Amino acid sequence: MKAPDGLDGVPVLEARGLTKLFKVRSERGAGYRRGRVLYAVDGVNLALRPGRSVALVGESGSGKSTVARLLAHLYPITAGEVRLNGRPTRPRFARARRAYARNVQLIFQDPFASLNPTHRIRYQLTRVLRLHGYARGRDQTAQVLEDLLARVQLTPANQYLEKFPHELSGGQLQRVAIARALAARPLVLLADEPVSMLDVSIRLGVLNLLAALKVQERLAILYITHDIASARYFAEETLVMFLGQLVEGGPSEELTQRPAHPYTQLLISSAPDPSKRGVRTEGRPPRAGGRPSPEGCRFAGRCPHTMPVCRDTTPVVSDLGGGHWVRCWLHEPASAETVGASATRPDQQEVARP
Amino acid sequence: MAAEVTVTSSDVGLVSQGGARRRPRAPWLRSPKVVAGLGVAGFFILMGVFGPLIVPADPSATSAAVLQPPSLEHLLGTTATGEDVLSQVLAGARLSLVVGFTAAVVGEAIAILVGITAGYLGGLADEVLSLVTNVFLVIPVLPLQILIVTYLGDGGWLLLALVIALTTWSHGARRLRAQTLSIRQRDYVQAARAAGEPTWRTVGFEILPNVSAIVITSFVFHVTSAIVVQTGLAFLGLGNVSDWSWGSVLYWSDNSNAFLLGAWWWFVPPGLCLAFLGSGLALINLGIDEVINPRLRTGLKAARLFGRARAVGNEH
Secondary structure, eight states, rough: OOOOGGSSSOOSSEEEEEEEEEEEEEEESSEEEEEEEEEEEEEEEEEEETTTTEEEEEOSSSSHHHHHHHHHHSOSSSEEEEEEETTTEOOSSSHHHHHEEEEEEEEEEOHHHHSSSOOOHHHHHHHEEEEEEEEOOOHHHHHHHHHHHHHTTOTTTHHHHOOGGGGHHHHHHHHHHHHHHHTTOHHHHEEEEETTTSHHHHHHHHHHHHHHHHHHHHHHEEEEEEEHHHHHHHOSSEEEETTEEEEEEEEEHHHHHHHOHHHHHHHHHSSSSSGGGOOOOOSOOOSSSSOSSSSSSSTTTTTTTHHHHHHHHHOOOOEEEEEEEEOOOGOOOOHHHHHHOOOOOOOOOOOOOH | OHHHHHHHHHHHHHHHTTTOOOOOOOGGGGGHHHHHHHHHHHHHHHHHHHHGGGSSSSSOOOSSOTTTOSSSSSSTBBBOOOOBBBHHHHHHHHHHHHHHHHHHHHHHHHHHHHHHHHHOOOHHHHHHHHHHHHHHHHHHHHHHHHHHHHOOOSHHHHHHHHHHHHHHHHHHHHHHHHHHHHHSHHHHHHHHHTTTTHHHHHIIIIHHHHGGGHHHHHHHHHHHHHHHHHHHHTTTTOOOSSSSSHHHHHHHHHTTTTHHHHHHHHHHHHHHHHHHHHHHHHHHHHEEEEEEEEOGOOOHHHHHHHHHHHHHHHHH
């Protein structure tokens, strides 16, 4: 596994200042109360490169799935842009969506939900081939289908093609879902917690499959997970997300060995480790909920190291070297004092990156 | 290790099943209720198809034998003008069924169009279509139907069916909208959208197959209610009452005070036909409901359903 050089190369898919705002329905009665919005994703920058994978780690509700869906253009973007091969994209109609889907494919978390229960596997795969004009003639289509299933290690193909989704197991279904994504011959795979719904025993198989595809087909992969250990195993680069914001990022090895952000530290310490039985870290374990304050660090309410400046001012990004960066006042003690005094908002758009 | 075991065991299952066994396309066909209902409804459909061809006498031919109770000559007796009631019931089945089915087909088509469009598109389109649906839901349907049919006069069976369809589609539309709202959010619909499927294809091939059970039950119910409405309107003397239908038989019997005269053979047969057809169709619906919604199944029935399904599966 290559680590730091995973940050080189030209990005195929890039998000700049990606922001998604959801209107919040008031709990009493219908209608939207004026001004109540939720920043599900707030100014996220990330870049996916061919043959490399980036892991996006965060707890439930941190907005990581929303990032995947924004990158797949399933939701309209509130602000920021998604660049494919350097060009901004914003497909609105079916034709443009199809062209975009030829390059960027999303793999959903729940394979039982992402395949239509009323169609056979053959239909689900052939449909994608048809959409992109890859199905030419009966024999060739059959050959392509067989190759696709072989690539996700479902052989012999004709055992699976005539099945309905409910006749296959979760692991088999997720492989079919991956085959469906591959059928479009994409450059980028967005894998939204691809193994979290699977049985523990088959997770590794699916992860290894994705890793092999990454190397063999030079796919750029965004791997979304709540399990920071699997991020380290699978991805060269890891980004940590908390309540819609990226709080830390860098080469996976470096980030898991020397986590800089208190939230990352909590995430890592909350992963079960048999060799560290009985050891406890301070601070509450990660959990969903809590409304972030518009100003200040979003983690301030749960952080064991909260300082006064954390509550007032959004932290700036600090470069820790080697592509490792963090958004935390603990790493900017000097400016924390000056900013805390003058209370100006730092520029949060630019993330330090070589 | 465990992964290998899982894969191997399911592979063995796959191999032993081969390509022969399939999910039954219509599992509700195993339900005894559906089978019984189909039998009853099938009987009346046959009556509708062949009834007018096998009538023992011209249903409109009068004779001197007036108000005769059932006898060998007239199996269901005669009317006040000496017409054969059996012939009228047999001949009337066709119009009742044709109007009922046509109204249900057209009404269900409107319901699918309006309900699924509203549910899938959402936003302003949903608001407008829901408003229209709700208006049709709260309009008192029978007075409206009486009004329209009176205004149009005798426009033939097709027009009557269209009037019934246009006044009864709203229930189905509302149900389909609700279901579509839920299905629209599912991942496979999102996936189809993301893949760039055109909207009509997403609706027709991703959503519609998943609401087919609702469409079928809604259609069956629609047939019953359309036949009842058609009968009701004919009973009130609206439309052309010289066209034979179960409703017009009832109209003439009422017109001649058959009830006061004790001529039960005149109004009971068409009424029973209606009741049996309605029960048959309701049985189909109940059976389908049970298959779709397992909570409605009682223990014994569930065991029988699943037991049979398993037995069929093992034969292969």
